[in-house]
Amino acid sequence: MTDRATPHPAPPTSHPAPPTPHAPLPPAELRARLASRLPAPARDWLDTALAGAAPAGAGEPGWRLSFAEAGRRTGPDAADDARVLLLHAAGAGPATLALLYRQGTAAERRAVLRALPHLVDGDQALDLVEDALRTNDTRLVAAALGPYGARHLPAHDWRHAVLKCLFTGVPVDSVARLAERARGDGELARMLGDFAAERGAAGRTVPPDLYRVLALTESQPAPSEES
Protein backbone atom coordinates (compact mmCIF):
# COMPACT_ATOMS: atom_id res chain seq x y z
CA MET A 1 0.00 0.00 0.00
CA THR A 2 1.29 3.41 -0.85
CA ASP A 3 1.78 6.05 1.75
CA ARG A 4 -1.03 8.47 1.17
CA ALA A 5 -3.51 10.64 2.88
CA THR A 6 -6.67 9.04 4.19
CA PRO A 7 -9.22 9.28 1.39
CA HIS A 8 -11.78 10.74 3.75
CA PRO A 9 -9.84 13.18 5.87
CA ALA A 10 -12.61 13.71 8.39
CA PRO A 11 -10.92 14.27 11.72
CA PRO A 12 -11.06 11.15 13.90
CA THR A 13 -14.15 11.46 16.04
CA SER A 14 -12.76 9.79 19.09
CA HIS A 15 -9.78 9.22 21.30
CA PRO A 16 -7.85 12.25 20.12
CA ALA A 17 -4.23 11.73 21.04
CA PRO A 18 -3.51 13.91 24.03
CA PRO A 19 -1.18 16.70 22.96
CA THR A 20 2.36 15.43 23.20
CA PRO A 21 4.07 17.54 25.83
CA HIS A 22 7.22 18.85 24.20
CA ALA A 23 9.01 19.08 27.49
CA PRO A 24 8.21 15.80 29.24
CA LEU A 25 6.34 16.32 32.50
CA PRO A 26 8.15 14.98 35.56
CA PRO A 27 6.35 11.85 36.83
CA ALA A 28 5.20 13.49 40.07
CA GLU A 29 3.50 16.28 38.13
CA LEU A 30 2.03 13.85 35.65
CA ARG A 31 0.62 11.77 38.48
CA ALA A 32 -0.90 14.78 40.24
CA ARG A 33 -2.47 15.98 36.98
CA LEU A 34 -3.91 12.54 36.28
CA ALA A 35 -5.14 11.91 39.83
CA SER A 36 -7.06 15.17 39.84
CA ARG A 37 -9.22 14.10 36.89
CA LEU A 38 -9.77 10.41 37.74
CA PRO A 39 -12.87 9.17 39.57
CA ALA A 40 -12.12 7.58 42.94
CA PRO A 41 -12.18 3.88 41.90
CA ALA A 42 -9.80 4.55 39.01
CA ARG A 43 -7.51 6.56 41.29
CA ASP A 44 -7.44 3.73 43.82
CA TRP A 45 -6.66 1.24 41.07
CA LEU A 46 -3.82 3.45 39.85
CA ASP A 47 -2.34 3.84 43.34
CA THR A 48 -2.34 0.07 43.83
CA ALA A 49 -0.97 -0.58 40.35
CA LEU A 50 1.86 1.93 40.79
CA ALA A 51 2.79 0.48 44.18
CA GLY A 52 2.86 -2.99 42.56
CA ALA A 53 5.13 -1.73 39.81
CA ALA A 54 7.70 -0.20 42.15
CA PRO A 55 11.14 -1.73 41.57
CA ALA A 56 10.82 -4.18 44.47
CA GLY A 57 7.93 -5.87 42.65
CA ALA A 58 8.98 -5.03 39.11
CA GLY A 59 10.42 -8.49 38.53
CA GLU A 60 6.89 -9.81 38.78
CA PRO A 61 4.68 -9.92 35.71
CA GLY A 62 1.80 -8.35 37.67
CA TRP A 63 2.54 -4.79 36.66
CA ARG A 64 2.51 -5.80 33.00
CA LEU A 65 -1.10 -6.87 33.46
CA SER A 66 -1.74 -3.42 34.94
CA PHE A 67 -0.07 -1.91 31.88
CA ALA A 68 -2.41 -3.88 29.60
CA GLU A 69 -5.63 -3.17 31.49
CA ALA A 70 -5.00 0.53 32.17
CA GLY A 71 -7.50 1.51 29.47
CA ARG A 72 -10.48 -0.22 30.98
CA ARG A 73 -9.45 0.74 34.53
CA THR A 74 -8.86 4.45 34.01
CA GLY A 75 -10.79 5.18 30.79
CA PRO A 76 -9.38 5.65 27.30
CA ASP A 77 -8.46 9.31 27.79
CA ALA A 78 -6.41 8.74 30.94
CA ALA A 79 -4.82 5.47 29.85
CA ASP A 80 -1.81 7.04 28.13
CA ASP A 81 -0.75 8.89 31.28
CA ALA A 82 -1.47 5.90 33.52
CA ARG A 83 0.71 3.66 31.36
CA VAL A 84 3.55 6.19 31.24
CA LEU A 85 3.45 6.37 35.05
CA LEU A 86 3.56 2.57 35.33
CA LEU A 87 6.64 2.46 33.11
CA HIS A 88 8.26 5.05 35.36
CA ALA A 89 7.31 3.27 38.54
CA ALA A 90 8.77 0.03 37.19
CA GLY A 91 11.93 1.80 36.00
CA ALA A 92 11.47 0.05 32.64
CA GLY A 93 14.70 -0.10 30.65
CA PRO A 94 15.21 -0.41 26.90
CA ALA A 95 14.73 -4.21 26.84
CA THR A 96 11.44 -4.11 28.76
CA LEU A 97 10.19 -1.16 26.74
CA ALA A 98 10.98 -3.00 23.50
CA LEU A 99 9.13 -6.10 24.70
CA LEU A 100 6.07 -4.13 25.78
CA TYR A 101 6.06 -2.27 22.48
CA ARG A 102 6.34 -5.43 20.39
CA GLN A 103 3.63 -7.20 22.35
CA GLY A 104 1.47 -4.10 22.71
CA THR A 105 -1.79 -2.85 21.26
CA ALA A 106 -1.65 0.47 19.42
CA ALA A 107 -2.57 2.26 22.68
CA GLU A 108 0.19 0.46 24.60
CA ARG A 109 2.74 1.21 21.89
CA ARG A 110 1.80 4.87 22.03
CA ALA A 111 2.43 4.93 25.79
CA VAL A 112 5.86 3.31 25.36
CA LEU A 113 6.79 5.93 22.77
CA ARG A 114 5.65 8.71 25.09
CA ALA A 115 7.72 7.31 27.96
CA LEU A 116 10.98 7.07 25.98
CA PRO A 117 12.32 10.58 26.70
CA HIS A 118 12.02 9.93 30.44
CA LEU A 119 13.44 6.43 30.47
CA VAL A 120 16.06 6.01 27.75
CA ASP A 121 19.07 8.29 27.47
CA GLY A 122 20.77 6.98 24.34
CA ASP A 123 19.43 5.89 20.98
CA GLN A 124 18.81 2.22 21.96
CA ALA A 125 15.07 2.64 21.49
CA LEU A 126 15.28 4.33 18.11
CA ASP A 127 14.06 1.16 16.36
CA LEU A 128 10.72 1.53 18.16
CA VAL A 129 10.39 5.06 16.80
CA GLU A 130 11.26 3.81 13.33
CA ASP A 131 8.67 1.04 13.62
CA ALA A 132 5.98 3.53 14.58
CA LEU A 133 6.92 5.78 11.68
CA ARG A 134 6.37 2.86 9.28
CA THR A 135 2.73 2.53 10.38
CA ASN A 136 -0.19 4.49 8.99
CA ASP A 137 -1.70 4.99 12.44
CA THR A 138 -1.54 8.76 12.90
CA ARG A 139 -1.56 8.46 16.68
CA LEU A 140 1.60 6.34 16.55
CA VAL A 141 3.25 8.63 14.02
CA ALA A 142 2.54 11.64 16.25
CA ALA A 143 3.90 9.86 19.34
CA ALA A 144 7.05 8.82 17.45
CA LEU A 145 7.81 12.48 16.77
CA GLY A 146 7.87 13.41 20.45
CA PRO A 147 11.00 14.60 22.28
CA TYR A 148 12.79 11.23 21.96
CA GLY A 149 12.42 11.13 18.19
CA ALA A 150 13.39 14.79 17.97
CA ARG A 151 16.57 14.05 19.88
CA HIS A 152 17.66 10.89 18.06
CA LEU A 153 16.18 10.63 14.56
CA PRO A 154 18.80 11.14 11.83
CA ALA A 155 18.09 14.07 9.51
CA HIS A 156 16.90 11.96 6.57
CA ASP A 157 14.43 9.94 8.64
CA TRP A 158 13.22 13.01 10.49
CA ARG A 159 12.50 14.89 7.24
CA HIS A 160 10.52 11.95 5.86
CA ALA A 161 8.58 11.77 9.10
CA VAL A 162 7.64 15.44 8.88
CA LEU A 163 6.53 14.92 5.28
CA LYS A 164 4.50 11.90 6.40
CA CYS A 165 2.69 14.11 8.90
CA LEU A 166 1.67 16.41 6.06
CA PHE A 167 0.53 13.39 3.98
CA THR A 168 -1.50 11.77 6.72
CA GLY A 169 -2.93 14.86 8.40
CA VAL A 170 -0.94 14.75 11.64
CA PRO A 171 -0.80 18.36 12.87
CA VAL A 172 2.82 19.51 12.86
CA ASP A 173 2.20 21.07 16.27
CA SER A 174 2.64 17.55 17.64
CA VAL A 175 6.23 17.40 16.30
CA ALA A 176 8.63 18.12 19.15
CA ARG A 177 11.33 20.75 18.54
CA LEU A 178 10.00 21.35 15.04
CA ALA A 179 11.24 24.93 14.71
CA GLU A 180 14.66 24.06 16.03
CA ARG A 181 15.23 21.09 13.72
CA ALA A 182 13.66 22.70 10.63
CA ARG A 183 15.61 25.94 10.90
CA GLY A 184 17.94 26.40 7.94
CA ASP A 185 17.18 22.87 6.61
CA GLY A 186 17.49 23.41 2.84
CA GLU A 187 16.85 19.75 2.02
CA LEU A 188 13.57 19.76 3.96
CA ALA A 189 12.61 22.99 2.16
CA ARG A 190 13.27 21.30 -1.20
CA MET A 191 11.14 18.28 -0.25
CA LEU A 192 8.29 20.52 0.90
CA GLY A 193 8.48 22.57 -2.31
CA ASP A 194 8.37 19.42 -4.45
CA PHE A 195 5.40 18.10 -2.48
CA ALA A 196 3.54 21.39 -2.91
CA ALA A 197 4.26 21.35 -6.66
CA GLU A 198 3.01 17.76 -6.94
CA ARG A 199 -0.20 18.66 -5.13
CA GLY A 200 -0.62 21.73 -7.31
CA ALA A 201 -0.13 19.71 -10.50
CA ALA A 202 -2.83 17.29 -9.33
CA GLY A 203 -5.20 20.17 -8.65
CA ARG A 204 -5.24 19.36 -4.95
CA THR A 205 -4.90 21.73 -2.07
CA VAL A 206 -1.66 22.05 -0.14
CA PRO A 207 -2.02 21.50 3.62
CA PRO A 208 -1.57 24.85 5.42
CA ASP A 209 0.92 23.18 7.79
CA LEU A 210 3.29 22.79 4.82
CA TYR A 211 3.74 26.54 4.51
CA ARG A 212 4.31 26.82 8.23
CA VAL A 213 7.14 24.30 8.11
CA LEU A 214 8.51 25.87 4.95
CA ALA A 215 8.67 29.24 6.71
CA LEU A 216 10.55 27.60 9.58
CA THR A 217 13.18 26.20 7.21
CA GLU A 218 13.80 29.69 5.90
CA SER A 219 14.79 31.09 9.27
CA GLN A 220 18.50 30.98 9.93
CA PRO A 221 20.05 28.68 12.51
CA ALA A 222 20.39 30.50 15.82
CA PRO A 223 24.01 31.27 16.70
CA SER A 224 25.17 28.35 18.82
CA GLU A 225 25.78 29.29 22.40
CA GLU A 226 28.76 27.00 22.72
CA SER A 227 30.71 28.53 19.86
Next chain:
Amino acid sequence: MRIFDPHIHMTSRTTDDYEAMRAAGVLAVVEPAFWLGQPRTSPATFYDYFDSLLGWEPFRAAQYGIAHHCTIALNPKEANDPRCLPVLEELPRYLVKDGVVAVGEIGYDSMTPAEDHALAAQLELAADHGLPALVHTPHRDKLTGLRRTLDVVRESALPVDRVLIDHLNENTVKEAKDSGAWLGFSVYPDTKMDEDRMVAVLRAHGPERVLVNSAADWGRSDPLKTRKVADAMLAAGFGEDDVDLVLWRNPVAFYGLSGRLDLTPAEAAATHEGNSILRGGE
Protein backbone atom coordinates in the same frame (compact mmCIF):
# COMPACT_ATOMS: atom_id res chain seq x y z
CA MET B 1 -31.21 3.72 14.29
CA ARG B 2 -28.11 2.46 16.07
CA ILE B 3 -26.62 -0.84 14.97
CA PHE B 4 -23.93 -3.06 16.52
CA ASP B 5 -22.62 -5.81 14.20
CA PRO B 6 -21.40 -8.41 16.70
CA HIS B 7 -19.57 -10.58 14.14
CA ILE B 8 -17.85 -9.15 11.07
CA HIS B 9 -14.36 -9.68 9.61
CA MET B 10 -13.43 -6.11 8.70
CA THR B 11 -9.85 -7.10 7.85
CA SER B 12 -11.32 -8.46 4.60
CA ARG B 13 -13.43 -5.37 3.86
CA THR B 14 -12.70 -2.05 2.19
CA THR B 15 -13.04 1.52 3.43
CA ASP B 16 -16.10 1.83 1.17
CA ASP B 17 -17.73 -0.79 3.40
CA TYR B 18 -16.92 1.20 6.52
CA GLU B 19 -18.41 4.29 4.92
CA ALA B 20 -21.58 2.48 3.85
CA MET B 21 -21.94 0.77 7.22
CA ARG B 22 -21.64 4.06 9.06
CA ALA B 23 -24.20 5.64 6.74
CA ALA B 24 -26.55 2.71 7.44
CA GLY B 25 -26.29 3.26 11.21
CA VAL B 26 -23.56 0.77 12.19
CA LEU B 27 -21.76 2.42 15.12
CA ALA B 28 -19.96 -0.55 16.64
CA VAL B 29 -18.51 -3.86 15.46
CA VAL B 30 -16.82 -6.89 16.95
CA GLU B 31 -14.30 -8.66 14.72
CA PRO B 32 -13.71 -12.28 15.73
CA ALA B 33 -10.32 -13.79 14.94
CA PHE B 34 -10.86 -16.49 12.35
CA TRP B 35 -9.13 -18.01 9.35
CA LEU B 36 -8.22 -15.98 6.31
CA GLY B 37 -9.12 -18.34 3.46
CA GLN B 38 -5.49 -19.36 3.01
CA PRO B 39 -4.37 -21.73 5.79
CA ARG B 40 -1.51 -20.34 7.90
CA THR B 41 1.57 -22.43 8.52
CA SER B 42 3.33 -20.70 11.42
CA PRO B 43 2.29 -19.11 14.73
CA ALA B 44 3.99 -15.79 13.95
CA THR B 45 1.45 -14.96 11.24
CA PHE B 46 -1.31 -15.32 13.84
CA TYR B 47 0.42 -12.80 16.08
CA ASP B 48 0.64 -10.22 13.29
CA TYR B 49 -3.06 -10.84 12.62
CA PHE B 50 -4.01 -10.45 16.29
CA ASP B 51 -1.88 -7.28 16.50
CA SER B 52 -3.76 -5.92 13.53
CA LEU B 53 -7.09 -6.60 15.28
CA LEU B 54 -5.77 -4.57 18.24
CA GLY B 55 -4.05 -1.83 16.26
CA TRP B 56 -4.66 -0.99 12.64
CA GLU B 57 -8.26 -2.19 12.33
CA PRO B 58 -9.67 -0.20 15.30
CA PHE B 59 -7.80 2.82 13.97
CA ARG B 60 -9.35 2.34 10.54
CA ALA B 61 -12.83 1.92 12.04
CA ALA B 62 -12.44 5.07 14.14
CA GLN B 63 -11.93 7.11 10.96
CA TYR B 64 -15.55 6.33 10.16
CA GLY B 65 -16.92 6.85 13.67
CA ILE B 66 -17.23 3.11 14.34
CA ALA B 67 -16.12 1.51 17.62
CA HIS B 68 -14.10 -1.67 16.89
CA HIS B 69 -13.44 -4.49 19.35
CA CYS B 70 -12.25 -8.02 18.70
CA THR B 71 -12.35 -11.56 19.98
CA ILE B 72 -9.14 -13.63 19.99
CA ALA B 73 -8.72 -17.39 19.56
CA LEU B 74 -7.19 -20.18 17.55
CA ASN B 75 -9.97 -21.13 15.14
CA PRO B 76 -11.04 -24.80 14.90
CA LYS B 77 -10.03 -25.25 11.27
CA GLU B 78 -6.41 -24.32 11.92
CA ALA B 79 -6.39 -26.03 15.33
CA ASN B 80 -6.15 -29.20 13.25
CA ASP B 81 -2.68 -28.23 11.99
CA PRO B 82 -0.02 -29.10 14.60
CA ARG B 83 2.17 -26.29 13.25
CA CYS B 84 -0.40 -23.75 14.51
CA LEU B 85 -0.94 -25.21 17.99
CA PRO B 86 1.72 -23.07 19.75
CA VAL B 87 -0.76 -20.20 19.31
CA LEU B 88 -2.76 -21.67 22.21
CA GLU B 89 0.18 -21.04 24.57
CA GLU B 90 0.45 -17.42 23.45
CA LEU B 91 -3.26 -16.55 23.83
CA PRO B 92 -3.11 -15.43 27.50
CA ARG B 93 -1.00 -12.39 26.68
CA TYR B 94 -3.66 -11.30 24.17
CA LEU B 95 -6.66 -12.05 26.36
CA VAL B 96 -5.65 -9.33 28.86
CA LYS B 97 -5.79 -6.55 26.24
CA ASP B 98 -8.32 -3.75 26.49
CA GLY B 99 -9.83 -4.29 23.03
CA VAL B 100 -10.52 -8.01 23.53
CA VAL B 101 -14.15 -8.54 24.55
CA ALA B 102 -14.42 -12.35 24.21
CA VAL B 103 -12.59 -15.53 23.34
CA GLY B 104 -13.60 -16.50 19.82
CA GLU B 105 -14.52 -17.60 17.42
CA ILE B 106 -14.14 -21.11 18.64
CA GLY B 107 -16.25 -24.23 18.11
CA TYR B 108 -16.25 -27.10 15.68
CA ASP B 109 -15.39 -27.35 12.03
CA SER B 110 -14.97 -31.09 11.29
CA MET B 111 -15.46 -32.31 14.88
CA THR B 112 -12.01 -33.86 15.30
CA PRO B 113 -10.18 -34.69 18.56
CA ALA B 114 -7.87 -31.70 17.93
CA GLU B 115 -10.96 -29.47 17.79
CA ASP B 116 -12.30 -31.02 21.01
CA HIS B 117 -9.05 -30.07 22.72
CA ALA B 118 -8.88 -26.53 21.32
CA LEU B 119 -12.52 -25.82 22.23
CA ALA B 120 -12.23 -27.10 25.80
CA ALA B 121 -8.89 -25.35 26.38
CA GLN B 122 -10.17 -22.03 25.10
CA LEU B 123 -13.39 -22.17 27.14
CA GLU B 124 -11.14 -22.52 30.20
CA LEU B 125 -9.09 -19.52 29.05
CA ALA B 126 -12.30 -17.49 28.78
CA ALA B 127 -13.29 -18.45 32.32
CA ASP B 128 -9.80 -17.64 33.61
CA HIS B 129 -9.79 -14.19 31.99
CA GLY B 130 -13.30 -13.11 32.92
CA LEU B 131 -14.31 -13.14 29.26
CA PRO B 132 -17.41 -14.48 27.52
CA ALA B 133 -16.96 -16.80 24.51
CA LEU B 134 -18.16 -16.62 20.93
CA VAL B 135 -18.76 -20.20 19.80
CA HIS B 136 -19.89 -20.88 16.26
CA THR B 137 -21.75 -23.96 15.10
CA PRO B 138 -20.31 -25.89 12.15
CA HIS B 139 -21.58 -25.51 8.59
CA ARG B 140 -21.80 -29.27 8.13
CA ASP B 141 -23.79 -31.55 10.45
CA LYS B 142 -24.96 -28.50 12.40
CA LEU B 143 -27.40 -30.06 14.88
CA THR B 144 -24.91 -32.74 15.97
CA GLY B 145 -22.29 -30.01 16.19
CA LEU B 146 -24.54 -27.88 18.39
CA ARG B 147 -25.22 -30.76 20.81
CA ARG B 148 -21.56 -31.64 21.07
CA THR B 149 -20.69 -27.95 21.57
CA LEU B 150 -23.23 -27.58 24.38
CA ASP B 151 -21.87 -30.71 26.06
CA VAL B 152 -18.35 -29.26 26.06
CA VAL B 153 -19.63 -25.90 27.36
CA ARG B 154 -21.49 -27.62 30.22
CA GLU B 155 -18.33 -29.50 31.18
CA SER B 156 -16.29 -26.28 31.20
CA ALA B 157 -15.81 -23.67 33.92
CA LEU B 158 -17.58 -21.07 31.77
CA PRO B 159 -21.27 -20.60 32.61
CA VAL B 160 -23.48 -21.09 29.56
CA ASP B 161 -24.99 -17.62 30.00
CA ARG B 162 -21.54 -16.23 29.09
CA VAL B 163 -21.55 -18.08 25.76
CA LEU B 164 -22.86 -16.82 22.42
CA ILE B 165 -23.74 -19.68 20.08
CA ASP B 166 -23.49 -18.38 16.52
CA HIS B 167 -24.60 -19.31 12.99
CA LEU B 168 -27.88 -20.69 14.34
CA ASN B 169 -30.85 -21.50 12.11
CA GLU B 170 -34.44 -22.76 12.35
CA ASN B 171 -33.25 -26.28 13.18
CA THR B 172 -30.88 -25.35 15.99
CA VAL B 173 -32.45 -22.29 17.62
CA LYS B 174 -34.72 -24.13 20.05
CA GLU B 175 -32.06 -26.34 21.62
CA ALA B 176 -29.65 -23.42 21.79
CA LYS B 177 -32.29 -21.22 23.48
CA ASP B 178 -33.21 -23.95 25.97
CA SER B 179 -29.53 -24.21 26.98
CA GLY B 180 -29.52 -20.62 28.30
CA ALA B 181 -26.86 -19.41 25.86
CA TRP B 182 -27.03 -16.17 23.86
CA LEU B 183 -28.27 -16.75 20.32
CA GLY B 184 -26.39 -15.52 17.24
CA PHE B 185 -27.68 -15.49 13.67
CA SER B 186 -25.49 -14.77 10.65
CA VAL B 187 -27.47 -13.32 7.78
CA TYR B 188 -25.86 -14.08 4.44
CA PRO B 189 -26.82 -13.36 0.84
CA ASP B 190 -27.45 -17.00 0.00
CA THR B 191 -26.62 -19.40 2.82
CA LYS B 192 -27.23 -19.60 6.57
CA MET B 193 -30.08 -17.10 7.11
CA ASP B 194 -31.85 -14.41 5.13
CA GLU B 195 -33.77 -11.37 6.42
CA ASP B 196 -37.23 -12.86 6.10
CA ARG B 197 -36.29 -16.15 7.75
CA MET B 198 -34.65 -14.09 10.50
CA VAL B 199 -37.89 -12.18 11.08
CA ALA B 200 -39.78 -15.48 11.25
CA VAL B 201 -37.33 -16.81 13.85
CA LEU B 202 -37.77 -13.64 15.90
CA ARG B 203 -41.55 -14.04 15.70
CA ALA B 204 -41.36 -17.65 16.84
CA HIS B 205 -38.69 -17.33 19.54
CA GLY B 206 -38.76 -13.66 20.57
CA PRO B 207 -35.96 -11.05 20.55
CA GLU B 208 -34.55 -11.83 24.00
CA ARG B 209 -30.84 -12.79 23.97
CA VAL B 210 -30.86 -12.74 20.13
CA LEU B 211 -27.97 -11.12 18.24
CA VAL B 212 -27.94 -10.66 14.46
CA ASN B 213 -24.71 -10.29 12.49
CA SER B 214 -23.51 -10.09 8.90
CA ALA B 215 -20.46 -12.34 9.46
CA ALA B 216 -19.16 -10.51 6.39
CA ASP B 217 -15.70 -11.65 5.33
CA TRP B 218 -13.77 -12.45 2.13
CA GLY B 219 -16.58 -14.66 0.84
CA ARG B 220 -19.91 -13.73 -0.67
CA SER B 221 -21.39 -11.65 2.12
CA ASP B 222 -22.95 -8.26 2.79
CA PRO B 223 -21.80 -5.91 5.59
CA LEU B 224 -25.18 -4.12 5.49
CA LYS B 225 -27.23 -7.23 6.38
CA THR B 226 -27.72 -5.99 9.94
CA ARG B 227 -29.50 -2.88 8.65
CA LYS B 228 -31.54 -4.98 6.21
CA VAL B 229 -32.74 -7.17 9.08
CA ALA B 230 -33.70 -4.05 11.05
CA ASP B 231 -35.72 -2.76 8.10
CA ALA B 232 -37.34 -6.18 7.60
CA MET B 233 -38.28 -6.26 11.30
CA LEU B 234 -39.94 -2.86 11.08
CA ALA B 235 -41.73 -3.82 7.86
CA ALA B 236 -43.02 -6.96 9.59
CA GLY B 237 -44.51 -4.96 12.45
CA PHE B 238 -41.81 -5.14 15.11
CA GLY B 239 -41.41 -1.89 17.06
CA GLU B 240 -38.32 0.30 17.17
CA ASP B 241 -37.61 -0.91 20.69
CA ASP B 242 -37.42 -4.54 19.50
CA VAL B 243 -35.05 -3.49 16.72
CA ASP B 244 -32.89 -1.61 19.23
CA LEU B 245 -32.88 -4.62 21.55
CA VAL B 246 -31.69 -7.07 18.88
CA LEU B 247 -29.31 -4.77 17.02
CA TRP B 248 -27.86 -2.74 19.87
CA ARG B 249 -28.73 -3.59 23.47
CA ASN B 250 -28.26 -7.37 23.20
CA PRO B 251 -24.74 -7.18 21.69
CA VAL B 252 -23.83 -4.42 24.18
CA ALA B 253 -25.06 -6.64 27.04
CA PHE B 254 -23.26 -9.76 25.81
CA TYR B 255 -19.87 -8.23 25.05
CA GLY B 256 -20.31 -5.92 28.06
CA LEU B 257 -19.85 -9.06 30.17
CA SER B 258 -16.13 -8.54 29.51
CA GLY B 259 -16.17 -5.15 31.29
CA ARG B 260 -14.12 -3.86 28.35
CA LEU B 261 -16.58 -2.36 25.87
CA ASP B 262 -15.61 1.22 25.06
CA LEU B 263 -18.24 2.79 22.85
CA THR B 264 -16.67 6.26 22.89
CA PRO B 265 -16.27 6.49 19.09
CA ALA B 266 -19.93 5.61 18.61
CA GLU B 267 -21.05 8.03 21.30
CA ALA B 268 -18.84 10.80 19.92
CA ALA B 269 -20.32 10.27 16.46
CA ALA B 270 -23.82 10.24 17.89
CA THR B 271 -23.23 13.46 19.80
CA HIS B 272 -21.79 14.99 16.68
CA GLU B 273 -24.99 14.26 14.79
CA GLY B 274 -27.41 15.20 17.53
CA ASN B 275 -29.16 12.80 19.80
CA SER B 276 -31.12 10.86 17.19
CA ILE B 277 -28.74 7.91 17.02
CA LEU B 278 -28.60 7.07 20.67
CA ARG B 279 -32.29 7.40 21.30
CA GLY B 280 -33.85 4.36 22.84
CA GLY B 281 -31.61 4.76 25.82
CA GLU B 282 -29.56 2.39 27.87
